[in-house]
Amino acid sequence: MAVSNTSSISLSASDRLIAGAIALLIGAFLVFGAGLANSATLHDTAHDTRHSYGFPCH
Amino acid sequence: MIVRYLLAALVAGLFSGVLMTAAQEARVVPLILHAEEFEGGDEEAPAADGAEQGASHEHSSLSAVDALAEFASFLSPVGVAHAHDGEGEEGGIMFGMSRFSGTLLANLVTGAGFGLLLAGVSLVTGNPITVANGALWGAAGWLAVHMLPAIGLPPELPGFPAAELGDRQVWWVLTVLLSAAGLYLIFLKPGIVAKLVGIVLIAAPQVYGAPQPTDISSNVPAVLGAEFAVAALATTLFFWIVLGLSLGFANEKIAKAA
Incomplete structure (x- = not known):
């Protein structure tokens, strides 16, 4: 809970x-x-999986 | 702390990958198997018996008779690898897994990958994903990775005509990146200029145009292609909404539970 510029991310900006x-x-x-x-x-x-996700395939 | 955020993304991604596998098996894989009956040229003569192939083991997921045997082979981590017509001579499925196990593994990897990417965008831009906004994050991911690229390159069935693979992959990756950047500007940046630039970024690859095949004839029936395109987009939308929600939940339960 160091420096935090948002309410719900509890990390310092660099982390x-x-x-x-x-x-x-x-x-x-x-x-x-x-x-x-x-x-x-x-x-x-x-x-x-590739076909289902619409990845370019074949 | 950093590790907890990565862990949250992994958990959400793996969970979504498992649910996606179920959705795929129900809605998408039967269409892929059906299309493979028509793949590979004229000599295979789709003809009238195309729909009623209960005897062929390769397409047995379409027949109720072999469904039990198929299900049993799903449960075994090591099973008979189903050959894929016209390819796989030097490939084959990793570790001799069954086709279903390969798909499950690929869905787990893909789910973890998209979960990390979604979490990464959220962390880098400083916009937390919560249970409240998770579904919207997921929907935006679906737009960027599936819906917007599908305008130029609709989800393809095996046996569909397509342009050079490398060209399509480059267009697809660039479109995903530009669409994601555009959506970020539209949804998360205030100001009319940001929103206009966002629209331009999203439109640019579509105006440029996706690589298209020169010959669009195919043995695969058009109805299958239409059903598949909708099924693929619907199941990926389901995947991304689950991913966004579960990432929001995991962020609150895992990442912040220090």
């Missing part, structure tokens, strides 16, 4: 940015791997 950046990086990595990576094994495993 908030660090947490957000880490979340964005890991999240983008996971979504890329499941949805976009050009690997036959990843594609076949995630095939139905």
